Amino acid sequence: MNIKSIKKDIAIIGAGIIGCAVARELSRYKKTVVVVEKEVDVGWGTTKANSGIIHAGYSDKVGTARLNLSHSGNILFRKYAQELDIPIKNVGSLVNALDKSQIGVLEELLNIGKGNGIGSIEIIFNNENIKKIEPNISDKVCAALYAKEACIVSPYEAAIALYENASENSIKFLFDSEVSDIIYNKSANLFYIKTPHANVEASFIINCAGVFSDKIAMMIGDDSFSINPAKGEYLVFDTETYGFVNKINFSIPVGETKGVLVAPTVDKNFIIGPSYEKVDGYDVSTTREGLKGIRQKAEKLFPNIPYNSAITSFAGLRAASNSNDFIIGPSHVNNKFINVAGIQSPGLTCAFSISKLVVNILKDLGIKLRNNNKFMPVRKRLMKFNKENYEKNRELFKKDNQYGEIVCRCEKVTEAEIVEEIRKGANTLDEIKFRTRAGMGRCQGGYCTLKVMKILARELDVAFEEITKAGKKSYMVKEKIS
Protein backbone atom coordinates (compact mmCIF):
# COMPACT_ATOMS: atom_id res chain seq x y z
CA MET A 1 0.00 0.00 0.00
CA ASN A 2 1.16 3.53 -0.79
CA ILE A 3 1.80 5.36 2.52
CA LYS A 4 1.71 9.14 2.14
CA SER A 5 3.94 11.51 4.10
CA ILE A 6 2.40 14.68 5.44
CA LYS A 7 4.28 17.44 7.24
CA LYS A 8 2.43 20.16 9.16
CA ASP A 9 3.16 22.54 12.01
CA ILE A 10 0.41 21.14 14.22
CA ALA A 11 -1.41 17.78 14.28
CA ILE A 12 -4.72 17.46 16.10
CA ILE A 13 -5.70 13.88 16.99
CA GLY A 14 -9.48 13.40 17.02
CA ALA A 15 -12.21 15.16 15.03
CA GLY A 16 -14.90 15.39 17.68
CA ILE A 17 -16.40 18.73 18.64
CA ILE A 18 -13.18 19.62 20.52
CA GLY A 19 -10.71 18.70 17.75
CA CYS A 20 -12.89 20.49 15.18
CA ALA A 21 -13.25 23.62 17.35
CA VAL A 22 -9.47 23.75 17.97
CA ALA A 23 -8.87 23.27 14.22
CA ARG A 24 -11.23 26.10 13.32
CA GLU A 25 -9.69 28.41 15.94
CA LEU A 26 -6.18 27.67 14.61
CA SER A 27 -7.33 28.46 11.07
CA ARG A 28 -7.38 32.13 12.11
CA TYR A 29 -3.57 31.95 12.09
CA LYS A 30 -0.87 31.26 9.51
CA LYS A 31 0.00 27.74 10.64
CA THR A 32 -0.35 24.48 8.77
CA VAL A 33 -2.64 22.07 10.62
CA VAL A 34 -3.82 18.50 10.05
CA VAL A 35 -6.62 16.75 11.94
CA VAL A 36 -6.18 12.97 12.15
CA GLU A 37 -9.39 11.00 12.74
CA LYS A 38 -9.96 7.24 12.89
CA GLU A 39 -13.57 7.34 11.63
CA VAL A 40 -14.62 8.39 8.11
CA ASP A 41 -16.37 11.54 9.33
CA VAL A 42 -16.30 14.12 12.12
CA GLY A 43 -18.22 13.82 15.37
CA TRP A 44 -18.77 10.06 15.50
CA GLY A 45 -17.35 9.63 19.00
CA THR A 46 -19.12 11.13 22.04
CA THR A 47 -19.96 14.23 20.02
CA LYS A 48 -22.87 12.51 18.28
CA ALA A 49 -24.30 10.95 21.44
CA ASN A 50 -25.10 13.44 24.18
CA SER A 51 -27.92 15.69 25.39
CA GLY A 52 -27.09 18.51 22.98
CA ILE A 53 -27.28 21.19 25.65
CA ILE A 54 -25.33 24.40 25.87
CA HIS A 55 -25.41 24.69 29.63
CA ALA A 56 -25.72 28.08 31.33
CA GLY A 57 -22.78 27.28 33.65
CA TYR A 58 -23.85 26.50 37.24
CA SER A 59 -23.69 22.74 37.53
CA ASP A 60 -20.05 21.93 38.25
CA LYS A 61 -17.86 22.25 41.32
CA VAL A 62 -16.35 25.65 42.10
CA GLY A 63 -12.66 25.76 41.15
CA THR A 64 -12.93 23.23 38.31
CA ALA A 65 -12.12 23.90 34.67
CA ARG A 66 -15.51 22.34 33.90
CA LEU A 67 -17.20 25.25 35.68
CA ASN A 68 -14.71 28.00 34.75
CA LEU A 69 -15.00 27.36 31.02
CA SER A 70 -18.74 26.77 30.91
CA HIS A 71 -20.38 30.21 31.07
CA SER A 72 -17.83 31.76 28.70
CA GLY A 73 -18.37 28.66 26.54
CA ASN A 74 -22.12 29.32 26.49
CA ILE A 75 -21.59 32.93 25.37
CA LEU A 76 -19.08 31.94 22.66
CA PHE A 77 -21.25 29.05 21.41
CA ARG A 78 -24.24 31.33 20.93
CA LYS A 79 -22.07 33.85 19.06
CA TYR A 80 -20.35 31.35 16.77
CA ALA A 81 -23.53 29.38 16.10
CA GLN A 82 -24.75 32.45 14.18
CA GLU A 83 -21.49 32.76 12.26
CA LEU A 84 -21.39 29.06 11.38
CA ASP A 85 -25.14 28.54 10.83
CA ILE A 86 -25.37 25.89 13.58
CA PRO A 87 -29.00 25.16 14.53
CA ILE A 88 -29.46 26.45 18.10
CA LYS A 89 -32.47 27.33 20.21
CA ASN A 90 -32.38 29.34 23.41
CA VAL A 91 -35.06 27.51 25.44
CA GLY A 92 -33.67 27.84 28.98
CA SER A 93 -33.25 25.13 31.62
CA LEU A 94 -35.04 24.13 34.80
CA VAL A 95 -33.62 22.10 37.69
CA ASN A 96 -36.72 20.76 39.39
CA ALA A 97 -37.13 20.14 43.13
CA LEU A 98 -39.70 17.47 44.00
CA ASP A 99 -39.91 18.38 47.68
CA LYS A 100 -38.94 21.27 49.92
CA SER A 101 -35.85 19.48 51.25
CA GLN A 102 -34.29 19.85 47.78
CA ILE A 103 -34.61 23.65 47.63
CA GLY A 104 -31.25 24.01 49.40
CA VAL A 105 -29.60 22.32 46.39
CA LEU A 106 -31.26 24.84 44.06
CA GLU A 107 -29.92 27.69 46.24
CA GLU A 108 -26.39 26.25 46.07
CA LEU A 109 -26.61 25.98 42.26
CA LEU A 110 -28.00 29.52 42.08
CA ASN A 111 -24.98 30.83 44.02
CA ILE A 112 -22.55 28.90 41.81
CA GLY A 113 -24.28 30.27 38.71
CA LYS A 114 -24.21 33.87 39.93
CA GLY A 115 -20.55 33.48 40.96
CA ASN A 116 -19.82 32.21 37.45
CA GLY A 117 -21.32 35.33 35.88
CA ILE A 118 -24.76 34.09 34.80
CA GLY A 119 -27.13 37.04 34.60
CA SER A 120 -30.52 35.41 34.02
CA ILE A 121 -30.87 32.83 36.75
CA GLU A 122 -33.53 32.60 39.45
CA ILE A 123 -35.52 30.17 41.55
CA ILE A 124 -39.21 29.91 40.67
CA PHE A 125 -41.35 28.84 43.61
CA ASN A 126 -44.77 27.29 43.44
CA ASN A 127 -45.98 24.58 41.03
CA GLU A 128 -48.49 26.93 39.38
CA ASN A 129 -45.72 29.34 38.30
CA ILE A 130 -43.56 26.53 36.94
CA LYS A 131 -46.52 25.11 35.01
CA LYS A 132 -46.90 28.46 33.24
CA ILE A 133 -43.66 27.77 31.39
CA GLU A 134 -43.72 23.94 31.52
CA PRO A 135 -47.39 22.84 31.48
CA ASN A 136 -46.80 19.04 31.56
CA ILE A 137 -44.46 19.08 34.56
CA SER A 138 -45.46 16.97 37.59
CA ASP A 139 -47.74 18.50 40.22
CA LYS A 140 -45.10 17.51 42.75
CA VAL A 141 -42.46 19.94 41.48
CA CYS A 142 -42.43 22.70 44.11
CA ALA A 143 -39.51 24.88 42.97
CA ALA A 144 -37.20 25.13 39.99
CA LEU A 145 -33.92 26.85 39.19
CA TYR A 146 -34.53 28.66 35.90
CA ALA A 147 -31.48 29.57 33.78
CA LYS A 148 -32.61 31.42 30.69
CA GLU A 149 -29.26 31.24 28.85
CA ALA A 150 -29.27 27.45 28.37
CA CYS A 151 -29.72 26.36 24.75
CA ILE A 152 -30.26 23.23 22.68
CA VAL A 153 -28.13 22.47 19.60
CA SER A 154 -27.43 19.65 17.22
CA PRO A 155 -23.97 18.54 18.40
CA TYR A 156 -23.03 16.64 15.25
CA GLU A 157 -24.16 19.51 13.01
CA ALA A 158 -21.93 21.76 15.11
CA ALA A 159 -18.95 19.46 14.40
CA ILE A 160 -19.84 19.36 10.69
CA ALA A 161 -20.07 23.18 10.58
CA LEU A 162 -16.67 23.56 12.24
CA TYR A 163 -15.16 20.96 9.89
CA GLU A 164 -16.56 22.68 6.79
CA ASN A 165 -15.38 26.09 7.92
CA ALA A 166 -11.94 24.86 9.03
CA SER A 167 -11.51 23.03 5.68
CA GLU A 168 -12.49 26.16 3.80
CA ASN A 169 -9.77 27.93 5.78
CA SER A 170 -7.13 25.40 4.62
CA ILE A 171 -7.09 22.94 7.53
CA LYS A 172 -6.44 19.39 6.29
CA PHE A 173 -8.52 16.48 7.64
CA LEU A 174 -7.28 12.88 7.35
CA PHE A 175 -10.13 10.42 7.87
CA ASP A 176 -10.08 6.65 8.36
CA SER A 177 -6.68 7.26 9.96
CA GLU A 178 -6.35 5.64 13.36
CA VAL A 179 -3.19 6.76 15.14
CA SER A 180 -1.33 3.62 16.24
CA ASP A 181 1.99 5.07 17.40
CA ILE A 182 3.80 8.36 18.02
CA ILE A 183 7.58 8.75 18.03
CA TYR A 184 9.39 11.94 19.01
CA ASN A 185 12.66 12.77 17.28
CA LYS A 186 14.52 15.12 19.60
CA SER A 187 17.18 16.28 17.14
CA ALA A 188 14.58 17.08 14.45
CA ASN A 189 12.15 18.49 17.05
CA LEU A 190 9.35 16.55 15.36
CA PHE A 191 6.67 14.05 16.21
CA TYR A 192 6.14 11.14 13.80
CA ILE A 193 2.55 9.94 13.90
CA LYS A 194 1.77 6.55 12.45
CA THR A 195 -1.60 5.92 10.74
CA PRO A 196 -2.61 3.20 8.22
CA HIS A 197 -2.49 5.40 5.11
CA ALA A 198 -0.13 8.24 6.06
CA ASN A 199 2.86 9.10 8.21
CA VAL A 200 2.34 12.53 9.68
CA GLU A 201 5.16 14.77 10.92
CA ALA A 202 4.34 17.70 13.18
CA SER A 203 6.08 20.05 15.60
CA PHE A 204 3.11 20.07 17.98
CA ILE A 205 0.39 17.55 18.79
CA ILE A 206 -2.98 18.39 20.32
CA ASN A 207 -4.54 15.27 21.83
CA CYS A 208 -8.34 15.54 21.43
CA ALA A 209 -9.04 11.80 21.26
CA GLY A 210 -11.97 11.71 23.71
CA VAL A 211 -12.30 8.41 25.59
CA PHE A 212 -9.04 7.28 23.95
CA SER A 213 -7.00 10.35 24.95
CA ASP A 214 -5.18 8.41 27.70
CA LYS A 215 -4.09 5.78 25.14
CA ILE A 216 -2.79 8.54 22.83
CA ALA A 217 -0.90 10.20 25.74
CA MET A 218 0.61 6.82 26.64
CA MET A 219 2.14 6.69 23.14
CA ILE A 220 4.62 9.38 24.27
CA GLY A 221 4.96 7.80 27.71
CA ASP A 222 2.53 10.14 29.49
CA ASP A 223 0.65 8.04 32.06
CA SER A 224 -0.33 11.01 34.25
CA PHE A 225 -4.08 10.42 33.81
CA SER A 226 -6.56 7.74 32.92
CA ILE A 227 -10.00 7.85 31.31
CA ASN A 228 -12.71 5.79 32.95
CA PRO A 229 -15.68 5.83 30.54
CA ALA A 230 -19.21 6.10 31.91
CA LYS A 231 -22.12 5.27 29.64
CA GLY A 232 -25.29 7.36 29.35
CA GLU A 233 -28.38 5.90 27.64
CA TYR A 234 -31.28 7.87 26.11
CA LEU A 235 -34.74 7.38 24.61
CA VAL A 236 -35.75 9.59 21.65
CA PHE A 237 -39.36 10.58 20.89
CA ASP A 238 -40.95 11.41 17.55
CA THR A 239 -41.45 14.99 16.37
CA GLU A 240 -45.25 14.46 16.60
CA THR A 241 -44.77 15.06 20.36
CA TYR A 242 -43.42 18.57 19.66
CA GLY A 243 -44.56 20.87 22.47
CA PHE A 244 -44.80 18.14 25.14
CA VAL A 245 -41.75 19.68 26.79
CA ASN A 246 -40.57 23.28 26.33
CA LYS A 247 -37.50 23.66 28.53
CA ILE A 248 -34.46 21.54 29.37
CA ASN A 249 -35.71 19.84 32.56
CA PHE A 250 -33.26 18.32 35.01
CA SER A 251 -33.95 16.41 38.18
CA ILE A 252 -31.80 17.26 41.20
CA PRO A 253 -28.15 16.31 40.45
CA VAL A 254 -26.96 13.09 42.07
CA GLY A 255 -23.37 11.96 42.51
CA GLU A 256 -21.38 12.33 39.31
CA THR A 257 -24.31 13.41 37.12
CA LYS A 258 -26.42 16.46 36.40
CA GLY A 259 -29.48 14.26 36.96
CA VAL A 260 -31.83 12.71 34.42
CA LEU A 261 -33.28 15.19 31.97
CA VAL A 262 -36.36 15.55 29.84
CA ALA A 263 -35.58 18.02 27.07
CA PRO A 264 -36.57 19.07 23.58
CA THR A 265 -34.07 18.72 20.75
CA VAL A 266 -33.37 21.35 18.16
CA ASP A 267 -34.94 19.02 15.57
CA LYS A 268 -38.29 18.97 17.44
CA ASN A 269 -37.92 15.55 19.04
CA PHE A 270 -37.57 15.20 22.77
CA ILE A 271 -35.22 12.98 24.74
CA ILE A 272 -35.07 11.43 28.19
CA GLY A 273 -31.80 10.32 29.81
CA PRO A 274 -28.94 9.83 30.39
CA SER A 275 -28.24 6.88 32.68
CA TYR A 276 -24.86 6.60 34.41
CA GLU A 277 -22.91 3.36 34.25
CA LYS A 278 -19.14 2.81 34.46
CA VAL A 279 -18.08 0.55 31.60
CA ASP A 280 -14.98 -1.30 30.46
CA GLY A 281 -14.00 -0.51 26.90
CA TYR A 282 -16.08 1.05 24.15
CA ASP A 283 -19.63 0.01 25.09
CA VAL A 284 -22.38 2.16 23.51
CA SER A 285 -25.12 -0.45 23.70
CA THR A 286 -28.54 0.40 25.09
CA THR A 287 -30.10 -2.02 27.57
CA ARG A 288 -33.51 -2.81 29.00
CA GLU A 289 -32.27 -2.02 32.54
CA GLY A 290 -30.58 1.25 31.52
CA LEU A 291 -33.69 2.51 29.72
CA LYS A 292 -35.98 1.33 32.55
CA GLY A 293 -33.87 3.35 35.02
CA ILE A 294 -34.13 6.58 33.03
CA ARG A 295 -37.86 6.06 32.48
CA GLN A 296 -38.47 5.78 36.23
CA LYS A 297 -36.51 8.97 36.91
CA ALA A 298 -38.02 10.94 34.01
CA GLU A 299 -41.57 9.96 35.06
CA LYS A 300 -41.02 11.69 38.40
CA LEU A 301 -40.73 14.97 36.45
CA PHE A 302 -43.23 14.20 33.67
CA PRO A 303 -45.76 11.52 34.69
CA ASN A 304 -47.42 11.33 31.24
CA ILE A 305 -44.53 10.60 28.91
CA PRO A 306 -46.01 9.36 25.58
CA TYR A 307 -44.00 6.13 25.26
CA ASN A 308 -45.94 5.07 22.16
CA SER A 309 -43.99 7.83 20.36
CA ALA A 310 -40.53 6.58 21.37
CA ILE A 311 -38.66 5.96 18.12
CA THR A 312 -35.14 4.95 19.09
CA SER A 313 -32.51 4.78 21.79
CA PHE A 314 -28.80 5.60 21.86
CA ALA A 315 -25.88 5.79 24.28
CA GLY A 316 -22.80 7.96 24.63
CA LEU A 317 -19.60 7.60 26.67
CA ARG A 318 -18.44 10.23 29.15
CA ALA A 319 -14.64 10.59 28.94
CA ALA A 320 -14.31 10.94 32.72
CA SER A 321 -10.71 11.44 33.88
CA ASN A 322 -9.37 10.19 37.21
CA SER A 323 -9.39 13.80 38.48
CA ASN A 324 -12.99 14.16 37.26
CA ASP A 325 -12.02 17.47 35.64
CA PHE A 326 -10.85 18.55 32.19
CA ILE A 327 -7.10 18.03 31.64
CA ILE A 328 -5.96 20.83 29.34
CA GLY A 329 -2.27 21.65 29.06
CA PRO A 330 1.18 20.56 27.90
CA SER A 331 2.23 17.05 28.87
CA HIS A 332 4.95 16.78 31.55
CA VAL A 333 6.74 14.36 29.21
CA ASN A 334 6.97 16.78 26.28
CA ASN A 335 5.50 20.29 26.36
CA LYS A 336 4.90 20.23 22.59
CA PHE A 337 2.25 17.58 23.19
CA ILE A 338 -0.89 19.23 24.55
CA ASN A 339 -3.55 17.12 26.25
CA VAL A 340 -7.16 18.19 25.84
CA ALA A 341 -8.50 15.22 27.73
CA GLY A 342 -11.17 14.23 30.24
CA ILE A 343 -13.61 16.34 28.26
CA GLN A 344 -16.82 15.00 29.73
CA SER A 345 -19.88 17.20 30.27
CA PRO A 346 -20.06 20.16 29.72
CA GLY A 347 -17.49 19.63 26.96
CA LEU A 348 -19.88 20.50 24.15
CA THR A 349 -20.74 23.79 25.87
CA CYS A 350 -17.04 24.54 26.38
CA ALA A 351 -15.89 23.68 22.83
CA PHE A 352 -15.14 27.29 21.88
CA SER A 353 -13.74 28.35 25.26
CA ILE A 354 -11.46 25.28 25.22
CA SER A 355 -10.31 26.08 21.67
CA LYS A 356 -9.33 29.61 22.74
CA LEU A 357 -7.52 28.25 25.79
CA VAL A 358 -5.52 25.85 23.58
CA VAL A 359 -4.43 28.74 21.34
CA ASN A 360 -3.31 30.69 24.43
CA ILE A 361 -1.33 27.65 25.63
CA LEU A 362 0.44 27.52 22.25
CA LYS A 363 1.21 31.26 22.50
CA ASP A 364 2.59 30.76 26.03
CA LEU A 365 4.86 28.05 24.66
CA GLY A 366 6.37 30.68 22.37
CA ILE A 367 4.80 29.57 19.10
CA LYS A 368 4.38 32.61 16.81
CA LEU A 369 0.79 32.89 15.60
CA ARG A 370 0.44 35.47 12.86
CA ASN A 371 -3.07 36.32 11.69
CA ASN A 372 -4.39 34.59 8.59
CA ASN A 373 -5.76 37.54 6.64
CA LYS A 374 -7.70 35.18 4.39
CA PHE A 375 -9.67 33.66 7.32
CA MET A 376 -13.35 33.36 6.40
CA PRO A 377 -15.49 33.20 9.54
CA VAL A 378 -18.86 32.54 7.91
CA ARG A 379 -20.25 29.16 6.86
CA LYS A 380 -23.74 28.48 5.50
CA ARG A 381 -25.77 25.25 5.70
CA LEU A 382 -27.23 23.84 2.50
CA MET A 383 -30.76 24.91 1.65
CA LYS A 384 -33.24 22.43 3.11
CA PHE A 385 -36.78 21.47 2.16
CA ASN A 386 -38.95 23.48 4.53
CA LYS A 387 -41.57 21.46 6.42
CA GLU A 388 -43.56 24.56 7.32
CA ASN A 389 -43.21 26.86 4.32
CA TYR A 390 -44.32 25.25 1.06
CA GLU A 391 -43.98 28.53 -0.85
CA LYS A 392 -40.22 28.47 -0.14
CA ASN A 393 -40.12 24.91 -1.49
CA ARG A 394 -41.68 26.04 -4.74
CA GLU A 395 -38.71 28.41 -5.16
CA LEU A 396 -36.27 25.59 -4.42
CA PHE A 397 -38.06 23.33 -6.91
CA LYS A 398 -37.74 25.99 -9.61
CA LYS A 399 -33.96 26.02 -9.07
CA ASP A 400 -33.60 22.22 -8.94
CA ASN A 401 -36.48 19.82 -9.56
CA GLN A 402 -34.81 17.20 -7.32
CA TYR A 403 -36.26 19.32 -4.46
CA GLY A 404 -39.58 17.85 -5.56
CA GLU A 405 -38.45 14.28 -4.87
CA ILE A 406 -38.96 13.38 -1.19
CA VAL A 407 -36.59 10.52 -0.28
CA CYS A 408 -37.07 10.41 3.51
CA ARG A 409 -40.77 10.83 4.23
CA CYS A 410 -40.51 11.17 8.00
CA GLU A 411 -37.99 14.03 7.95
CA LYS A 412 -38.98 15.36 4.50
CA VAL A 413 -35.51 15.11 2.98
CA THR A 414 -35.34 15.61 -0.76
CA GLU A 415 -33.08 14.03 -3.38
CA ALA A 416 -31.50 17.45 -4.07
CA GLU A 417 -30.17 17.69 -0.48
CA ILE A 418 -28.72 14.17 -0.59
CA VAL A 419 -27.09 14.69 -3.98
CA GLU A 420 -25.59 17.99 -2.84
CA GLU A 421 -24.06 16.39 0.28
CA ILE A 422 -22.57 13.60 -1.86
CA ARG A 423 -21.07 16.24 -4.15
CA LYS A 424 -19.58 17.91 -1.07
CA GLY A 425 -17.91 14.63 -0.03
CA ALA A 426 -20.36 12.34 1.79
CA ASN A 427 -19.78 8.67 0.84
CA THR A 428 -21.71 6.66 3.41
CA LEU A 429 -25.25 6.31 4.74
CA ASP A 430 -24.33 7.78 8.12
CA GLU A 431 -22.66 10.84 6.58
CA ILE A 432 -25.92 11.46 4.69
CA LYS A 433 -27.97 10.80 7.83
CA PHE A 434 -26.09 13.26 10.05
CA ARG A 435 -26.10 15.94 7.36
CA THR A 436 -29.65 15.68 6.04
CA ARG A 437 -31.54 13.69 8.76
CA ALA A 438 -32.58 11.04 6.19
CA GLY A 439 -33.24 7.97 8.35
CA MET A 440 -33.63 9.85 11.64
CA GLY A 441 -37.42 10.00 11.71
CA ARG A 442 -40.19 7.77 12.97
CA CYS A 443 -39.44 4.80 10.69
CA GLN A 444 -35.69 5.06 11.39
CA GLY A 445 -34.73 4.54 7.76
CA GLY A 446 -37.19 1.71 7.03
CA TYR A 447 -38.52 3.65 4.02
CA CYS A 448 -35.49 5.59 2.76
CA THR A 449 -32.40 3.47 3.37
CA LEU A 450 -32.59 1.63 0.03
CA LYS A 451 -33.38 4.86 -1.81
CA VAL A 452 -30.40 6.67 -0.25
CA MET A 453 -28.15 3.70 -1.10
CA LYS A 454 -29.27 3.84 -4.73
CA ILE A 455 -28.57 7.57 -4.91
CA LEU A 456 -25.14 7.04 -3.32
CA ALA A 457 -24.28 4.26 -5.82
CA ARG A 458 -25.47 6.36 -8.77
CA GLU A 459 -23.71 9.58 -7.76
CA LEU A 460 -20.46 7.91 -6.67
CA ASP A 461 -20.57 5.59 -9.68
CA VAL A 462 -19.92 2.50 -7.56
CA ALA A 463 -21.69 -0.86 -7.24
CA PHE A 464 -24.69 -0.98 -4.90
CA GLU A 465 -22.92 -3.67 -2.80
CA GLU A 466 -20.06 -1.26 -2.09
CA ILE A 467 -22.23 1.18 -0.15
CA THR A 468 -21.42 1.14 3.57
CA LYS A 469 -23.22 2.40 6.63
CA ALA A 470 -20.15 4.07 8.14
CA GLY A 471 -17.14 3.26 5.99
CA LYS A 472 -14.52 0.57 6.56
CA LYS A 473 -16.25 -2.81 6.16
CA SER A 474 -19.76 -1.83 7.29
CA TYR A 475 -21.35 -3.07 4.03
CA MET A 476 -25.14 -2.91 3.87
CA VAL A 477 -25.61 -5.88 1.53
CA LYS A 478 -23.58 -9.07 1.40
CA GLU A 479 -23.89 -9.97 -2.28
CA LYS A 480 -26.10 -9.44 -5.30
CA ILE A 481 -28.42 -12.43 -5.84
CA SER A 482 -29.43 -11.78 -9.42
Ligand SMILES: Cc1cc2nc3c(=O)[nH]c(=O)nc-3n(C[C@H](O)[C@H](O)[C@H](O)COP(=O)(O)OP(=O)(O)OC[C@H]3O[C@@H](n4cnc5c(N)ncnc54)[C@H](O)[C@@H]3O)c2cc1C
Ligand atom coordinates in the same frame (compact mmCIF):
# COMPACT_ATOMS: atom_id res chain seq x y z
C1 LIG B 1 -24.31 10.95 28.01
C2 LIG B 1 -23.61 12.25 27.75
C3 LIG B 1 -24.31 13.46 27.77
C4 LIG B 1 -23.65 14.66 27.55
N1 LIG B 1 -24.38 15.82 27.48
C5 LIG B 1 -23.74 16.99 27.25
C6 LIG B 1 -24.48 18.19 27.13
O1 LIG B 1 -25.69 18.20 27.09
N2 LIG B 1 -23.79 19.35 27.02
C7 LIG B 1 -22.42 19.39 27.04
O2 LIG B 1 -21.87 20.47 27.01
N3 LIG B 1 -21.70 18.25 27.06
C8 LIG B 1 -22.32 17.06 27.16
N4 LIG B 1 -21.62 15.90 27.18
C9 LIG B 1 -20.18 15.96 26.99
C10 LIG B 1 -19.82 16.12 25.50
O3 LIG B 1 -20.57 15.24 24.70
C11 LIG B 1 -18.34 15.83 25.34
O4 LIG B 1 -17.62 16.61 26.25
C12 LIG B 1 -17.82 16.12 23.94
O5 LIG B 1 -18.60 15.50 22.97
C13 LIG B 1 -16.39 15.62 23.86
O6 LIG B 1 -15.94 15.86 22.56
P1 LIG B 1 -14.51 15.33 22.14
O7 LIG B 1 -14.23 15.92 20.82
O8 LIG B 1 -13.54 15.54 23.25
O9 LIG B 1 -14.67 13.74 22.07
P2 LIG B 1 -15.21 12.81 20.90
O10 LIG B 1 -16.43 13.34 20.28
O11 LIG B 1 -15.30 11.43 21.47
O12 LIG B 1 -14.06 12.89 19.82
C14 LIG B 1 -12.85 12.19 19.94
C15 LIG B 1 -12.45 11.75 18.55
O13 LIG B 1 -11.17 11.13 18.60
C16 LIG B 1 -11.16 10.08 17.66
N5 LIG B 1 -10.08 9.16 18.03
C17 LIG B 1 -9.98 8.42 19.15
N6 LIG B 1 -8.86 7.66 19.11
C18 LIG B 1 -8.24 7.94 17.94
C19 LIG B 1 -7.04 7.46 17.32
N7 LIG B 1 -6.25 6.53 17.88
N8 LIG B 1 -6.69 7.95 16.10
C20 LIG B 1 -7.48 8.89 15.48
N9 LIG B 1 -8.64 9.36 16.02
C21 LIG B 1 -9.00 8.89 17.24
C22 LIG B 1 -12.55 9.48 17.82
O14 LIG B 1 -12.93 8.67 16.72
C23 LIG B 1 -13.42 10.71 17.99
O15 LIG B 1 -13.96 11.17 16.77
C24 LIG B 1 -22.25 14.67 27.35
C25 LIG B 1 -21.55 13.46 27.29
C26 LIG B 1 -22.24 12.26 27.45
C27 LIG B 1 -21.50 10.97 27.30
